[in-house]
Amino acid sequence: MTANHKAEELERIGGKEAISPTTPLPKGRRLPAIVAAVCGIALSLLAFEMAFRLLLFGKEGRDPVTHLPVTTGIHRIGEGFASSHRDHQGVRLSPNPCSGCPRVLVIGDSYTDAFQVDDTEAFTAVAETMLAGAHPVRLLNAGVAGASPADYLVQAARYRRRLQPAWTVIELNADDLGRDAFLPDKVHFRQEGGRLSLVVPAPYEYGRITQTLGFIREQSALANYAIARLDFARQGPKGPPWFRAGFDSGTRSVPQASQFYPLEHELSLLRSAYGNRVTFLFLPLFNTPIENEEIRFERYCRETTTSCLNFRESFEGFQRIGTAPYGFPNSRFAGGHLNTAGHVAVARLLAMELRRLQQNGLF
Amino acid sequence: MVFSSFRFAGFLVALLLLLSLIRSNESRKRALCLASCLFYAAWDFRYLGLLLLISGIDFVAAAQIDQTELPRRRRAWLVFSMVTNLGCLAYFKYTDFFIHSLNGVLGVYGREIPLLHVFLPAGISFYTFKSMSYTIDVYRRELRPCRRLFDYAMFVSFFADLIAGPIVRASVFLPQLENRVGPTARRLQEGGSLFVIGMGKKLLIADQIGPIADAVFQNPGAWSCGMAWTGLIAYTLQIYCDFSGYSDMALGVAQMLGYDLPENFRMPYLSGDVSEFWQRWHITLSQWLRDYLYIPLGGNRKGPTRTYVNLLLTMLLGGLWHGAGWNFVLWGALHGAALCVHRAWRKFGLRMPRLAGQVLTLLFVSLAWVPFRAVDAAATKAMLARLIAPGTGGSHWVPVTVIAALMLVAGGHVAGLWIERSSTERNILQRAFNLEIKDHPLSGRQLVFGTNTIGGAFLTTSIVLIIALFGATSASPFIYFRF
Numbered sequence: 001m002t003a004n005h006k007a008e009e010l011e012r013i014g015g016k017e018a019i020s021p022t023t024p025l026p027k028g029r030r031l032p033a034i035v036a037a038v039c040g041i042a043l044s045l046l047a048f049e050m051a052f053r054l055l056l057f058g059k060e061g062r063d064p065v066t067h068l069p070v071t072t073g074i075h076r077i078g079e080g081f082a083s084s085h086r087d088h089q090g091v092r093l094s095p096n097p098c099s100g101c102p103r104v105l106v107i108g109d110s111y112t113d114a115f116q117v118d119d120t121e122a123f124t125a126v127a128e129t130m131l132a133g134a135h136p137v138r139l140l141n142a143g144v145a146g147a148s149p150a151d152y153l154v155q156a157a158r159y160r161r162r163l164q165p166a167w168t169v170i171e172l173n174a175d176d177l178g179r180d181a182f183l184p185d186k187v188h189f190r191q192e193g194g195r196l197s198l199v200v201p202a203p204y205e206y207g208r209i210t211q212t213l214g215f216i217r218e219q220s221a222l223a224n225y226a227i228a229r230l231d232f233a234r235q236g237p238k239g240p241p242w243f244r245a246g247f248d249s250g251t252r253s254v255p256q257a258s259q260f261y262p263l264e265h266e267l268s269l270l271r272s273a274y275g276n277r278v279t280f281l282f283l284p285l286f287n288t289p290i291e292n293e294e295i296r297f298e299r300y301c302r303e304t305t306t307s308c309l310n311f312r313e314s315f316e317g318f319q320r321i322g323t324a325p326y327g328f329p330n331s332r333f334a335g336g337h338l339n340t341a342g343h344v345a346v347a348r349l350l351a352m353e354l355r356r357l358q359q360n361g362l363f
Numbered sequence: 364m365v366f367s368s369f370r371f372a373g374f375l376v377a378l379l380l381l382l383s384l385i386r387s388n389e390s391r392k393r394a395l396c397l398a399s400c401l402f403y404a405a406w407d408f409r410y411l412g413l414l415l416l417i418s419g420i421d422f423v424a425a426a427q428i429d430q431t432e433l434p435r436r437r438r439a440w441l442v443f444s445m446v447t448n449l450g451c452l453a454y455f456k457y458t459d460f461f462i463h464s465l466n467g468v469l470g471v472y473g474r475e476i477p478l479l480h481v482f483l484p485a486g487i488s489f490y491t492f493k494s495m496s497y498t499i500d501v502y503r504r505e506l507r508p509c510r511r512l513f514d515y516a517m518f519v520s521f522f523a524d525l526i527a528g529p530i531v532r533a534s535v536f537l538p539q540l541e542n543r544v545g546p547t548a549r550r551l552q553e554g555g556s557l558f559v560i561g562m563g564k565k566l567l568i569a570d571q572i573g574p575i576a577d578a579v580f581q582n583p584g585a586w587s588c589g590m591a592w593t594g595l596i597a598y599t600l601q602i603y604c605d606f607s608g609y610s611d612m613a614l615g616v617a618q619m620l621g622y623d624l625p626e627n628f629r630m631p632y633l634s635g636d637v638s639e640f641w642q643r644w645h646i647t648l649s650q651w652l653r654d655y656l657y658i659p660l661g662g663n664r665k666g667p668t669r670t671y672v673n674l675l676l677t678m679l680l681g682g683l684w685h686g687a688g689w690n691f692v693l694w695g696a697l698h699g700a701a702l703c704v705h706r707a708w709r710k711f712g713l714r715m716p717r718l719a720g721q722v723l724t725l726l727f728v729s730l731a732w733v734p735f736r737a738v739d740a741a742a743t744k745a746m747l748a749r750l751i752a753p754g755t756g757g758s759h760w761v762p763v764t765v766i767a768a769l770m771l772v773a774g775g776h777v778a779g780l781w782i783e784r785s786s787t788e789r790n791i792l793q794r795a796f797n798l799e800i801k802d803h804p805l806s807g808r809q810l811v812f813g814t815n816t817i818g819g820a821f822l823t824t825s826i827v828l829i830i831a832l833f834g835a836t837s838a839s840p841f842i843y844f845r846f
Contacts (some may be wrong), residue, residue, distance in 0.1 A: 040820020329763040
């Protein structure tokens with residue numbers, strides 16, 4: 001077809017459309033078509049709502065003190081494929097809980113709550129199984145995504161009263177001790193003249209729109225996911241800003257990393273809050289150089305003879321066989337959260353340490 | 364303003380509302396031209412002047428070519444237009460590349476010219492080619508020159524195809540400006556359907572597997588042979604879904620606004636040979652190169668040797684058009700060589716079963732993406748070394764995202780073949796889901812979603828929800844934006 005023919009053809013289409021822009025339905029069929037459209041849309045929404053309710057089968061709420069979201073049951077499909085169940089106290093269910101055994105509380109952030117792996121695969125459950133013979137222990141996994149040392153500190157009294165642990169394992173990483181513990185919009189630390197104080201923000205006073213959105217989120221799993229996703233998209237990388245040259249990938253606003261965080265002070269506060277019966281479990285990133293925070297953590301452990309574990313010592317094994325402790329087939333390699341192999345490796349470290357502590361009569 | 368961003372959605376809705384309120388065709392065109400300038404300024408306001416300057420120069424050059432019958436004068440104006448367009452392209456896109464290459468030679472004598480770090484204006488490769496086609500067509504007397512500068516500026520700056528094509532020719536677009544076409548219900552439905560399909564390709568496939576391809580190409584030596592192949596498959600799918608997704612969205616946006624753009628992709632990975640691949644991949648660029656480079660060079664009219672030289676030269680320059688780097692030249696050379704081999708193969712009367720041809724073509728095209736994606740020769744070498752060295756260690760992983768993307772693309776191709784072979788008469792399935800297959804003189808065959816039946820409304824809503832809920836959340840730029 002030549003260019004002229006094309007132009008003629010377009011002219012013809014254009015002229016035709018100018019007279020009859022749409023193909024209107026006959027009068028008698030308009031209402032049934034509208035009803036059909038509404039029914040189709042409703043059916044689709046209903047199907048998605050049901051699917052999302054199947055994924056989020058537990059109760060979703062907020063921790064009364066830290067305001068962090070806590071979910072009692074969820075099927076995770078975005079990173080790993082797994083189902084998590086929690087009891088009313090927020091403790092992850094264990095396949096074979098040992099009753100009457102010493103109770104070890106395990107607190108941490110999303111690496112501990114481990115939504116990405118099944119209940120039987122979380123490092124707490126694996127370690128419990130490893131210790132089941134000679135040194136049985138009940139490991140209470142109370143990890144909460146987004147938590148930081150400031151949250152662990154504010155929850156200490158409540159945890160000790162309610163769960164009565166004989167020992168506590170606190171999972172940490174470099175960001176936990178630094179940036180995350182000082183984020184002003186949640187429970188955080190404040191440095192004042194060399195002193196470290198804890199700031200617990202007042203309960204949120206929701207506006208009318210937020211209240212309405214909150215109500216909708218409670219009623220509909222689909223709306224809940226969509227609103228959360230919208231928020232995530234809003235925070236994520238954006239296109240170039242209006243009237244500015246070039247492309248700006250955009251990043252989340254975070255406090256300056258150059259700040260010198262008082263890690264040693266934080267660790268000491270945590271130790272004393274949990275009655276000096278604490279093991280710190282440090283989870284560094286895979287295939288990255290050792291950060292300053294990690295060096296300081298190691299030094300603190302040595303100088304105070306605190307029970308400490310550093311997951312880095314397991315990395316060599318992963319490197320040797322060309323796999324990684326983090327990342328899932330549906331996420332990314334060596335990034336994100338601990339995968340099943342990672343949980344087993346952490347469990348092995350933890351079980352060895354708990355066995356040693358038990359043999360030394362510490363609990 | 365990326366097509367898959369919230370900001371663009373707001374921009375498009377506002378523009379459609381505005382255009383539907385305007386009755387006069389002239390005012391509508393002016394509004395659209397201003398909106399296009401705004402769109403471009405949102406990318407980069409500094410080079411809006413360059414875009415308008417090129418439009419102005421080519422408008423004047425074409426008018427002058429048309430006004431005179433003196434061959435020398437006509438040629439002089441054409442040369443002026445070409446020098447302006449190619450000069451701008453060479454300066455903004457290739458200056459640093461040439462300096463860098465020259466430094467490679469000067470380095471032997473211990474000298475170096477500092478790089479200028481020239482900023483690449485968005486879409487310059489596309490709009491200069493668009494504009495050049497206009498003056499050449501007027502020079503060849505294949506097109507009457509545009510009478511109004513505003514109309515011409517509207518053609519060059521039309522935002523739907525401005526940043527990453529398709530490369531629309533003036534002979535296709537300018538006649539549409541004469542008709543009183545605007546956003547109508549049917550056009551919204553047709554354009555919207557195409558836009559949604561393009562958005563799905565971009566957000567559900569390209570942006571999801573992009574990080575896997577990035578990770579592998581970033582450091583090929585760290586990965587196992589299997590992972591290198593996975594990364595290559597991921598990039599092969601990513602570049603197709605990203606670019607054809609963008610083209611679908613561009614065509615869809617233009618249709619919604621009342622204009623038609625030419626088809627740019629026709630399931631290229633099903634091609635039986637390299638020549639067919641270039642008739643299905645980035646069709647508007649292949650046709651541009653054919654009509655304005657290959658044929659003027661002599662095409663296949665000057666003997667076999669010259670034909671092969673012309674093919675190679677066209678593809679080398681086509682490769683260089685994609686980016687200022689030797690890796691793009693290598694990519695072009697590979698495709699040029701493949702076209703020569705294919706031509707010789709046909710000349711000797713050799714044949715191959717279509718399926719074998721399809722597999723071989725896909726394998727060649729995929730491997731040719733290695734230099735295209737790798738940042739330099741060393742990275743290309745490292746990636747190729749990994750691809751051909753099984754059992755030499757390295758990290759391994761099974762990214763199901765790539766498998767899911769592969770299945771989606773395969774499903775899409777099955778649907779595409781069904782659409783290609785189906786009659787436009789509606790069958791039971793089409794009626795139940797209120798689907799329409801439409802033959803379009805420019806944009807090719809396309810699927811139109813409807814909501815007049817329960818099935819249709821269910822399907823349309825579900826597709827939109829799947830993209831909205833499971834697509835990538837970040838509005839990452841399209842790969843071809845950097846060209």
